[in-house]
Amino acid sequence: MSQDAVEATEKVTERRSWVIDIRPLRVTAYRRMWIGNGVSFFGFQFTSVAVPVEMYAITNSSAWVGLLGVAGLVPLLIFGLWGGAAADVVDRRKLLLASSMLAWIATVGLLVQALFAVNSAWLLLALTAVQSAGFAISSPTRQAIIPRIVPSGLVPAANTLAYTTTTAGGVLGPLAAGLIFAVSGTGAGVTTAYLVDAVLFTISFWATWRLPPIPPVEHGPGEDKPTAGLRGIAVGLRFLVTQPVLLLSFAVDIVAMVFAMPRALFPEVAVDRFGGDWAVGWLFSAIAIGSVVGGLTSGWIGRIKRQGLALVIAVVAWGIAIGLSGLAHSLWLMVLLLAVGGAADLVSAVYRQSILQVFAPDRLRGRLQGVFTVVVAGGPRLGDLRAGATADLTSPAVSWAGGGFVAAGLAVALAAAFPALLRYRPPAVQAAATDDDANR
Template sequence: MSQGVKEPRAWMIDTRPLGVTTFRRTWIGNGASYFGFQFTAVAVPVQMYAVTGSPTWVGLLGVAGLVPLLIFGLWGGAAADVVDRRKLLLISSAITWATTLALLAQAVLGVRSAHLLLALTAIQAAGFAVSSPARHSIVPRIVPEPLVPAANTLNYTASTAGGVLGPLAAGVIMGIWSTGAGVEVAYALDALLFTVTFWATWKLPDIPPVVSPAASASPEKPSVGLRGIVTGLKFLVTQPVLLLSFAVDLIAMVFAMPRALFPAAAEQFGGGSAVGWLYSAIAIGAMVGGLTSGWISRVRRQGLALIAAVVVWGLAIGLSGLARSLWLMVLLLALAGMADLVSAVYRQTIMQTFAPDHLRGRLQGVFTVVVAGGPRLGDLRAGATADLTSVSTSWVGGGLVAAGLAVVLGLTSPALIRYRPEQDRADDR
């Protein structure tokens, strides 16, 4: 470890990054934003299911967000390497906020249009896709490198805490009010809480791009266009560790993300607050995992830990689909959430510490496409498979396939299993 950086105690979450004022503000803002967004994340599929009565239409919400993620995630990553990341965050956050207000307006006006919900979901995804690379790529700029895993753990824990409380509160809202009034309240709360994110972003210092010596000597200037994106992709395809870490996440999310099935599954438990518990369950586990995550920064075989976490995720998801009790289903989904927290922290940390800063935004853009796009493909797969077979078959089969593929990937691709941070390799020499 670097001088002045003490080891965290035992298994408790490492809070040292909160001593950095800039990080502490962004942590508060991101946590409030994610808590608010969960109201919309529950309200949109609930409203879509109320309008259409079809899990496939709920799954199409994932597809609606996928194309904007592919385009604007890559573009946003290139932009984050060229322009001031604070300014980029302010602009992209404004787009997301405006979309939430539009969702509120259509609900208040009683517009029962599945196509409008798809369109607004796509616009919201575009705003998220632009902001996410900048938001995550600033972490190594505002905390010391040895604290990056702890900072990522704190970020994921705060977001999952919002993911616990938000859906639960949304479930209470859906239980108290009718579906129409419930989604209106949910959208309004999301819009209100998003102001905290604006405050935190506004208080950020300027974060201009860093030009590496190699880049400054190059006749080509950094670009936010296709050339800049291609430069990042060229670097990515030469790095097996990064490619494999992206691949294992795609496997986990495409095959084992069951959230498109939650509205249908909740009906067997009486609907209402049950849907809130299902949407909260994974986040509950992730929050518990985060609060007991002091060990995460001490793991040296980060690639192996990533593979193991994805295997546990897939098995827990598969078993939860067999549960006939709401609380057993919630418990198994929570176990999956704990595994997801571990895999998410290592994926993010590997990407942030492996990539040089002048390429970090572009690689974070690809990371955003994978991390946010994978679950949307998973929504489509889960919904379509459920309509063709059954909710249980889609749910259980997807989890088991994900676990099996993760094992195969780990056994046939040793680069990721053998990966350790550069600092640990240097300490061994």
């Protein structure tokens, strides 16, 4: 091969190294689950838009729409912990099938009540709660499955693929739902949205059904048999509080979301700073767009060995980007900075999830994923509360920009005070899947 050809090959390899790593898709079980999750999450976005639209149409009250958040959060907090504990006790494939069925039944219930024009706000709240309970159980179960079906060295790449796909669904799903409402109107649009979600959800069932059995690992000598009750949850929490690496990874995430999540301020800033509600769509989409771009250029993520340090840097970058965006008086500069923050958020999310999946022993992985689900779900909602309350006391600019810079500073302070996370490196990675794993 000529020197020019060699150099050309090296350049191609270098370019590809920045492209998202798709090697986990070679594992048949992961590929099926990735397709099912991506399609079902895209479908869920139709429901996530349709439910508040229908609630407002029924009640003509934003307060009732706000209650949907409470109806979804409470089951998430309760069943997220229980579902994680159950994932350590029973076959994870069976639990994922059962919890997915629960969420699908709730979606079908939403479709039926729309078809018959029941127009009950209380029924919408109840179905939202049931759907949230199904998600709360399935989410930690699904995350606990990944390290069982892909090699440990590909866990970061598998998580990056999953986050990128769901984030893309979070961008495209609401746009597609909005198009349906624009064409069909509220009544027919709500029914169509629920129907799309119910149909696409069946692909997730197929993917889960085709997974291999994933029974719990045998508990070692002297270890208590795991349970799905309060005692089992307590065992997971006791393990968590003795592991500085995991505690700090959770702590920096809470700091990032509570202090630097500005979405509650988007409507007010769109009107006051940019003169119209038209800007709010760009603000709500910007972080997700940045996450998608970050995911598509994430080929380097799996090669980083100092994952704890990379996590802290990503959280600091998120805080600084959010802080600077709060000071911007150009919409496009604000959107760009929010997108930068979204890319940093994707990186931090991938490392946080990967550290937990690899660091935690499999016998406790489900329970710790349950805690992770609660943290991930609760942090942004507490961030909304913090942003709104601080803006009322000061101003949107102070709440937005100040929160971002405070998050960056606190992340640095935590990492400096407790350096265990900075020192963390994943254990020796498994080079490749076995033929048996790859062909499941």
